[in-house]
Amino acid sequence: MPIGPAAQRSIPEVGRIRSERGITFVGDDAALVDALRERKPAAVAAFHDRYAQYVLRILVRILGHDVDLKDVHHEAFVRALSSIASLRDPKRLTQWMTSVAVLTAKTCIQRRQRKRWLVFLSPSDLPEAIGAPKESPPEVLEALRATYRILDAMPTEERILFALRYVEGLELTELASVSNTSLATVKRRLSRAEQRFAALARRDPALRDWVERGGRWSAI
Amino acid sequence: MERNLMAMGQLIAGCQDEMVRQRLDLHRGRARLLASVSERRDSARFYRTLAVAALLFSAAVIGFWLRGPSPGSRMGLMASAVKTGEWIAAPTDGAVPIRFTDGTKLELLPNGRARVTEIVQNGATVVVERGELRASVRPHQGNHWRIDVGPFRVTVVGTIFDVSWQPEIERFSLTLRKGAVLVAGPVVGMERAVRAGERLDVWVGQGELKSTRIGAPARSAEVSRGTEAAPPTGPDRSRDSIVSGSENLDEPASVIEPVRPRDFEVAGGRERSSEPASGRGSSRASGKAGPSRSRRAGVPTALKELTSKGSQASGPAPRERRSDARAQASGVIGHAAPEPMERATATGVSAPSSEVDSFRLLARANRYRDSLAEAERVGVAAICAAGNASDVLLLGDVARLAGNEGLAEKAYLALRRRFVGGPATQAAFMLGRLAQDQRAAYAEAAEYFVLYLREAPGGVFAREAASRLIESRMSAGNREGAKAAAAQYVSRYPTGPYADKARELLNEP
Numbered sequence: 001m002p003i004g005p006a007a008q009r010s011i012p013e014v015g016r017i018r019s020e021r022g023i024t025f026v027g028d029d030a031a032l033v034d035a036l037r038e039r040k041p042a043a044v045a046a047f048h049d050r051y052a053q054y055v056l057r058i059l060v061r062i063l064g065h066d067v068d069l070k071d072v073h074h075e076a077f078v079r080a081l082s083s084i085a086s087l088r089d090p091k092r093l094t095q096w097m098t099s100v101a102v103l104t105a106k107t108c109i110q111r112r113q114r115k116r117w118l119v120f121l122s123p124s125d126l127p128e129a130i131g132a133p134k135e136s137p138p139e140v141l142e143a144l145r146a147t148y149r150i151l152d153a154m155p156t157e158e159r160i161l162f163a164l165r166y167v168e169g170l171e172l173t174e175l176a177s178v179s180n181t182s183l184a185t186v187k188r189r190l191s192r193a194e195q196r197f198a199a200l201a202r203r204d205p206a207l208r209d210w211v212e213r214g215g216r217w218s219a220i
Numbered sequence: 221m222e223r224n225l226m227a228m229g230q231l232i233a234g235c236q237d238e239m240v241r242q243r244l245d246l247h248r249g250r251a252r253l254l255a256s257v258s259e260r261r262d263s264a265r266f267y268r269t270l271a272v273a274a275l276l277f278s279a280a281v282i283g284f285w286l287r288g289p290s291p292g293s294r295m296g297l298m299a300s301a302v303k304t305g306e307w308i309a310a311p312t313d314g315a316v317p318i319r320f321t322d323g324t325k326l327e328l329l330p331n332g333r334a335r336v337t338e339i340v341q342n343g344a345t346v347v348v349e350r351g352e353l354r355a356s357v358r359p360h361q362g363n364h365w366r367i368d369v370g371p372f373r374v375t376v377v378g379t380i381f382d383v384s385w386q387p388e389i390e391r392f393s394l395t396l397r398k399g400a401v402l403v404a405g406p407v408v409g410m411e412r413a414v415r416a417g418e419r420l421d422v423w424v425g426q427g428e429l430k431s432t433r434i435g436a437p438a439r440s441a442e443v444s445r446g447t448e449a450a451p452p453t454g455p456d457r458s459r460d461s462i463v464s465g466s467e468n469l470d471e472p473a474s475v476i477e478p479v480r481p482r483d484f485e486v487a488g489g490r491e492r493s494s495e496p497a498s499g500r501g502s503s504r505a506s507g508k509a510g511p512s513r514s515r516r517a518g519v520p521t522a523l524k525e526l527t528s529k530g531s532q533a534s535g536p537a538p539r540e541r542r543s544d545a546r547a548q549a550s551g552v553i554g555h556a557a558p559e560p561m562e563r564a565t566a567t568g569v570s571a572p573s574s575e576v577d578s579f580r581l582l583a584r585a586n587r588y589r590d591s592l593a594e595a596e597r598v599g600v601a602a603i604c605a606a607g608n609a610s611d612v613l614l615l616g617d618v619a620r621l622a623g624n625e626g627l628a629e630k631a632y633l634a635l636r637r638r639f640v641g642g643p644a645t646q647a648a649f650m651l652g653r654l655a656q657d658q659r660a661a662y663a664e665a666a667e668y669f670v671l672y673l674r675e676a677p678g679g680v681f682a683r684e685a686a687s688r689l690i691e692s693r694m695s696a697g698n699r700e701g702a703k704a705a706a707a708q709y710v711s712r713y714p715t716g717p718y719a720d721k722a723r724e725l726l727n728e729p
Contacts, residue, residue: 045254194221
């Protein structure tokens with residue numbers, strides 16, 4: 001099923017879950033947040049179901065691959081519940097949850113980097129980039145792998161901004177909001193990230209065409 | 221440049237979104253989160269409770285010793301910090317004592333979860349959701365003690381026993397040291413007396429029951445399942461889940477025979493013969509029908525001996541069977557025993573065990589489409605017709621997760637036709653889900669959920685089945701039925717994720 005840009009950036013509607021059948025919460029975001037603060041199971045379940053797919057998507061955009069993705073996904077929700085008291089404006093629940101997911105992904109990247117000091121893996125031993133359905137053309141699979149190989153080599157902040165901007169499609173103002181930085185800082189870091197990515201991508205046969213000519217398979 | 225990068229990003233996102241859709245497991249993720257929230261809450265509460273309980277227990281013991289129990293005295297919990305209806309969670313490193321004023325002592329072992337749901341004049345009802353409970357029930361005339369352990373009910377007269385339930389692997393164990401109890405539940409049937417010195421183990425998933433004498437010499441099969449000497453102290457995580465098709469389940473121990481539940485309903489008296497050519501003599505009437513011990517050990521554990529006659533190996537096409545399922549679902553789907561051995565050994569193409577192993581391994585690695593491809597090489601009709609219960613269930617799950625709902629339904633229906641309990645019960649829930657989510661056949665879905673709840677009232681999907689029953693009845697226009705289901709949900713799961721919604725429905729005119 002083709003996924004268009006609009007659906008790619010869909011944010012969960014208030015109170016409804018789009019994906020697999022989930023538990024809905026009857027009440028507005030303020031009521032949900034209050035109930036979460038009291039750890040009411042119904043609210044916790046509905047909160048999970050509302051954001052599960054979205055959080056998984058954000059994590060995959062940033063991390064690309066992780067053998068512990070389920071654990072990281074769970075960690076994001078545990079972190080959210082632990083810090084729900086810090087959410088002052090319930091209307092910003094979705095933006096806040098995005099920033100929790102981003103922070104969780106960042107922690108995961110830092111953990112991975114620490115492990116790399118201990119375990120020396122050749123690139124061929126690294127896990128396959130996930131998110132590659134079997135029916136995807138080989139060029140697409142290779143572009144996917146190459147993208148995350150390059151992102152793995154980039155500084156964490158630039159990597160996160162690049163993934164959220166170009167893969168998830170967030171606007172600059174949204175990026176500033178979820179990364180808790182100013183718009184000017186986001187623009188500066190993103191510009192550096194683009195240049196770094198482009199320089200590395202030009203050396204990669206799987207991505208050269210994309211960077212220079214926009215690719216050969218734009219209609220998928 | 222920016223436009224080029226955006227275009228590349230959209231392509232990558234398209235691939236990833238498909239993967240996200242496939243990998244998302246709402247149910248498991250939700251359950252895991254709820255469990256972690258509950259553990260954190262219970263851990264903080266436990267220490268407060270323990271301190272208060274210890275103080276009150278000491279005071280009550282002294283009072284008890286001075287006064288002595290009297291049969292007519294009002295039954296009560298001795299630790300007032302443990303309230304009726306409230307969950308009691310034992311931490312990892314300690315047990316929780318529960319004492320009653322009549323002298324009955326219970327002890328919830330580490331990692332266990334239980335609650336006292338009712339206290340009456342001469343007894344109480346305790347629900348054990350998971351883990352092990354040690355019980356020493358004071359014998360009195362007219363005792364009314366009941367312990368609900370997962371889907372099992374233990375009625376107690378005056379006994380000392382240990383009972384445990386491991387929901388992850390659907391295993392029930394009861395070791396009776398003194399007195400007698402009656403056990404009812406899946407596989408066991410309506411009532412089975414257990415005597416002092418007896419240990420009863422039930423593996424609901426396999427439909428197997430084992431009864432041994434405490435202290436009897438261990439036989440080879442028993443050794444593989446753990447020792448007789450010490451009762452389990454917690455969930456046995458070494459035994460893999462049925463859903464994942466563990467190799468352990470492929471080789472049922474030779475000393476264990478599948479036991480048919482004696483008192484379950486059978487639609488129109490319809491039963492499939494399970495008698496092998498050996499003519500062992502176990503009769504269906506006695507409720508102990510099943511393949512002989514030697515035959516059971518010879519059931520094809522890999523799919524080596526399976527047959528395939530191309531795509532027509534056995535069974536009609538899914539669409540034809542759907543009407544059967546509807547007819548069956550309106551009553552109780554008959555419990556079918558495994559296919560006769562003759563069919564399983566008819567001529568045809570054999571499947572190399574490596575392909576079967578690949579099918580299972582790929583499924584466990586969440587590579588559902590690849591796993592399905594392997595299953596198709598083996599022959600899905602052959603798996604449905606002659607595979608063991610865990611493989612047929614695995615096929616259904618793999619097909620469902622790979623998006624082939626038609627094949628998933630076929631596998632689940634085959635499971636229902638051929639087996640009793642465990643995977644076949646789980647298949648009822650899955651069929652309900654498919655009917656509800658994929659085909660919008662709400663009335664049919666509701667019937668499957670009723671079936672599941674009847675067969676496994678404490679099963680791993682019981683709570684979700686109970687909430688889906690409410691929704692499917694509402695969607696089918698059966699408001700009164702939905703309200704009845706909502707009342708049952710609230711009664712059984714007062715703090716469940718659907719409880720608020722169920723209460724709203726009950727409050728509606």
